Amino acid sequence: MLDSRIDQRFKRTWDFFLANVEGLLLGALVVLVGSLLVIPAPWLALNLLQETLECSRSGRRVRWQAAYERKGNFLRSWGITLAMGIPIAIGFMLLIVPGVLLSLFWFHAPMLVADGRSVGDALSESGRIFRARSDWASYFLNWLVLAVLGGVAGLTAFAVILTLPLTLVYLALCYTDETGPVALTTLPKREIVV
Template sequence: MEFKSLFTGTLRLFIKRIVTLILFNLVGCLLCFTIVLIPTVMAGLMRGMLRYAREGTEPKFGELLRFDGFLQTLLLMVVGGMAISIGLMLLIVPGVVLMVWWMYALFFIADRKMTFGQAMGASKRMVSDGGFWNHFVVLLILAVLNGLGGGLGGLGVLITAPFGLLLMTNAYLASIREITPENCSL
């Protein structure tokens, strides 16, 4: 993975629509206060960022309330979240490995309309094919960025969260190959 071009390309896209991206993420975060909408909003954030990164069109706020893939997103969040939590309790390393393997699973649900199991398998395969440590570095950069944003009285997250999501979207797009539901497995 070419980190310099990934970062500079993300920065260029982010600056181009900074206000829209901040508002898109802020509305998404506010909608997540209604727990029932969390899976819908998370998938909508991914769809909006994918469309922006691919086509350059502004994310549409209506994406946040589309219920496409609601059940698959909910299952991914519950099953994946529990597995990662258990892994983190078992000496941290297994949880970190699962986090890296599944970091793109929600993108596969939103982008390719895969089931949660297929998405977890596709994400794991993409991470393994692209080099585990490359994707670990992306996740580490995201954690540091959001930690810095949160450390600035929480207001920095208004900038770091949408930038981080766009960075992760670009990492997904840079890494994706022809991974289909038929050729992925956990």
């Protein structure tokens, strides 16, 4: 069965983006500035992804400052970046198909890390979720939406500022649609520095 909710999910993504446009765009700018320095880039992106997930669950507005306030995510962000990035990059070099398969297999891993799991647990749980589904085509279609957003991001710097938040929101909604809503009382405590 194909995922018939992709169009609805993208509309929800757009609505969430419009409701949080200031926080998401400023957060994306923080991530882009951090990417110029390379070292903080995965940490800033994971922080903004975590903030997006929490806000999509709670209904509160996205705070762009969350992109640099969560100090406890630094090692996990680099762990997931290296654990996924190197094998996926090698997979894409080996005739593209292995890279796509690994991307599908670990589709939810960044969200699981943002949800408080360790890197190893996130990778194995993402694989378990993928294997439990009989309609892998829905994963591919959702991955394709993210790939198109990534392709548009490559056009100009302005496109990156718009597509990065859309990508994070879409990824968060894919995750919550797949795993179901989680009660806010079960969310891990996050350190917020004011």
